[in-house]
Amino acid sequence: MKTKYFLLLAVIVAVSSAMVVAAAPPAGNATISGKVTYTGTPPKMKPIDMSKEPSCAKQHATPVMTQNVVTGPGNALEYVVVYISAGDQGSTPGTKTVEYDQKGCEYIPHVAVMQPGQPLEIKNDDQTAHNIHPLAKVNQEWNKSQPPGTAPIETKYDKPERIPVKCNIHPWMHGYFVIVNTSHYAVTGNDGSFKLADLPAGKYTVTAWQEQYDAQSQEVTVGAGETKNITFTFKALPY
Ligand SMILES: [Cu+2]
Numbered sequence: 001m002k003t004k005y006f007l008l009l010a011v012i013v014a015v016s017s018a019m020v021v022a023a024a025p026p027a028g029n030a031t032i033s034g035k036v037t038y039t040g041t042p043p044k045m046k047p048i049d050m051s052k053e054p055s056c057a058k059q060h061a062t063p064v065m066t067q068n069v070v071t072g073p074g075n076a077l078e079y080v081v082v083y084i085s086a087g088d089q090g091s092t093p094g095t096k097t098v099e100y101d102q103k104g105c106e107y108i109p110h111v112a113v114m115q116p117g118q119p120l121e122i123k124n125d126d127q128t129a130h131n132i133h134p135l136a137k138v139n140q141e142w143n144k145s146q147p148p149g150t151a152p153i154e155t156k157y158d159k160p161e162r163i164p165v166k167c168n169i170h171p172w173m174h175g176y177f178v179i180v181n182t183s184h185y186a187v188t189g190n191d192g193s194f195k196l197a198d199l200p201a202g203k204y205t206v207t208a209w210q211e212q213y214d215a216q217s218q219e220v221t222v223g224a225g226e227t228k229n230i231t232f233t234f235k236a237l238p239y
Contacts, residue, residue: 028200076192
């Protein structure tokens with residue numbers, strides 16, 4: 001009787017450990033979060049004159065501003081891409097499509113981050129034609145006309161690169177594609193904050209990149225379940 005009981009117990013233990021192994025999530029539970037700020041005097045962003053494109057101009061109650069250095073309260077820097085440049089690189093891109101919109105003669109979002117091979121869909125939501133021209137150097141460079149009402153451009157990039165994006169028709173249109181070899185990335189909001197969550201415990205190099213002030217990196221080690229707060233400070237010059 002006793003032997004049978006132990007045998008049954010052994011089977012139950014074996015089966016449940018097999019189930020635990022099969023269901024183990026690969027992601028970790030450590031977090032690196034923080035804020036990106038500036039010291040010094042950043043350039044003043046300028047209002048954009050869209051009067052040559054009335055169908056776009058009328059979409060904006062107040063003028064759209066240039067976005068090379070966008071600041072927020074407390075010396076915050078917006079549109080800074082913060083990502084893991086060394087350490088666990090997370091998951092492969094899968095099929096999640098990154099959307100990039102041309103609306104009101106602006107690129108939305110200003111900075112789009114994606115992984116190599118990740119599908120990128122570029123839409124024209126305007127009543128006018130655009131000719132999007134990502135100025136790639138490492139990846140293949142191209143430009144494409146998109147008259148109003150045409151289907152989105154479906155594309156992807158194969159290699160990591162920071163690519164300035166311009167429109168060959170509207171000289172004020174300006175954005176960025178940032179292709180990174182990791183799923184651990186964030187773009188700062190107007191408060192300069194970022195959060196890289198679900199990291200396995202380990203040692204990382206975290207890089208912060210801003211289009212005008214280039215990149216900074218720092219080493220961070222996080223333990224399981226730990227949250228580390230870090231800050232990046234860029235020296236702002238009124239170029
Ligand atoms: Cu355009």
